[in-house]
Amino acid sequence: MIFASICKRMQMQTIESYSMTNLETIAKLAGVHPATVSRILNGEENYKRPAYAKRARKIRELARQLGYKPNAAARAIAKKRFGAIALLQHVCRNRSYLPQCLLDGILNATEQAGYSLHIGRVDDQQLADEEFVPNLLRNWNWDGLLVNVAVEPGPRLHQLLTHHHVPAVWLNVKHDHDCVYPDDFRAASELTSRLLADGFRRLYYLGLGYHSPVQHYSKADRCAGYQKAMHEAGLEAIVFTPDSEKKLHDILDSTLTRDHSNGKKAAWIGYSKLEIEILLQRGVGQLGLNVPNEFCLATFGDDERLPPFCSYYMQAPRMELGQQGVKMLLKKISAASQMLPAKALRWQLRYRTGTP
Known part of the structure; x- marks a missing residue:
């Protein structure tokens, strides 16, 4: 057509x-x-x-x-093929996450399949205009679309893709079909289970409620994965999601000080490296505690190496995300009307030897 x-x-x-x-x-x-x-x-x-x-x-x-x-x-x-796929990004960095490892995965898979890659951008103001059509859709010279918009800008984008009969696969978004995403729920559950297996019985989960108004599925899934593992172990799940910096500092200071006074070594799971940095500032910088001897840190990220001071770390499958996204998209190109089941990707656990 x-x-x-x-x-x-x-x-x-x-x-x-x-x-x-x-x-x-x-x-x-x-x-x-x-x-x-x-x-x-x-x-x-x-x-x-x-x-x-x-x-x-x-x-x-x-x-x-x-x-x-x-x-x-x-x-x-x-x-009957352009021999190219397109990657759609959001203009805001916190709406489209494209680290080098993800881009490498996309490029490796497209080149291996004999395709080239086009890149376009979109923003919420443009999509709010009913007459607006992104350049990628107006100048259609590709066979399928990878949508790397992690937090969706309302229904307009979906409507455009449906109206133009676009073979599309979403990255880093949880839908019922036609998407590939890291399994954050399983990652948090496995991380918590490993900490429990290593002897920790007091585990906290920290996520910043005030830092970013953008809500990605990973925020709820990581917290839920932690809670599931704690409940299965018969332990209390203690979640901190302060909505202000002052509340955050009060919570950290009082909790870290109490555990230290009671001689209890606790582990903290941070949603991201930002939470870990704040824990270090309060625990080490303000209270003079020692990591990892007096409290242990764990988090999630993309780096192949463990972040400094972190004893446990879940590495995201970013390169695999790009590769599997292209692989699914090539299937969609061959049968655009077919809905393909969503694919969840497993994270990799890394930890320092000798922990705890």
Whole structure:
């Protein structure tokens, strides 16, 4: 359907003539059929016999010397594919998280599949305009869309994708289908269970309620995963989500001081490295406590190495997220109307030897 409308707007004879003239020139000089040249230059032939491999090298060298450039439009029409996927980002950094490992995963998978990658952006004000259509949808030159908008800007984006019949897969978002995301609930449950197995019986969970107004599924899931493991162990789940900096400092100072006075070594699970930094500032900087001898720290993140002072750490599957997102999208491209089941990815536990 997409290609039918494109073909009507293109001067097909000019396109075909431009490509075939170059192919025929190379084929004539190499003494082969133009179709052979086309297969070799498109990477569709992998010759193992020395004579054929030598001929393929000759054809590629002729193409290079003649400055031959494949006509992407003609190739797209012939294959009924543009050979590209698009990545949609939000203009706000806290709405689209794209660390290098995630981008590497996306690029590795697209290149392996023989696709290229386009990137576009969108913001809430644009989507609030009923007449607005993102550039990626107005200038459609790709086969499928990866949506890396972690906190959705209302129903408008979904409506646009549905209206334009876009084969799309969402990253880092929990839907019933067509999405790939890190399993934060399981990660928090496994992290808590490991701390319990290592002998900790007093475990706190800290998440900042005032730091960011943007609510991502991971905030609820990490807390719920911690609570599940604590309840299964028959222990009290103690969750701190202060809504102001003053309340945060009061909670940390009183809790850390009480545990230290009672001689109890507790473990703190922070939603992110920000919570860990604040714990260090209050526990070590203000109260003079020692980590990890007097209290232990655990958190979540992307780095391959454990953060300083953290004894336990859950590493996010960011590269796998990109790879699996592309893999699912390629299936959607082949059958756009098919709804694919959501895929949850497991985190990796890292810890310092000798802990606790």
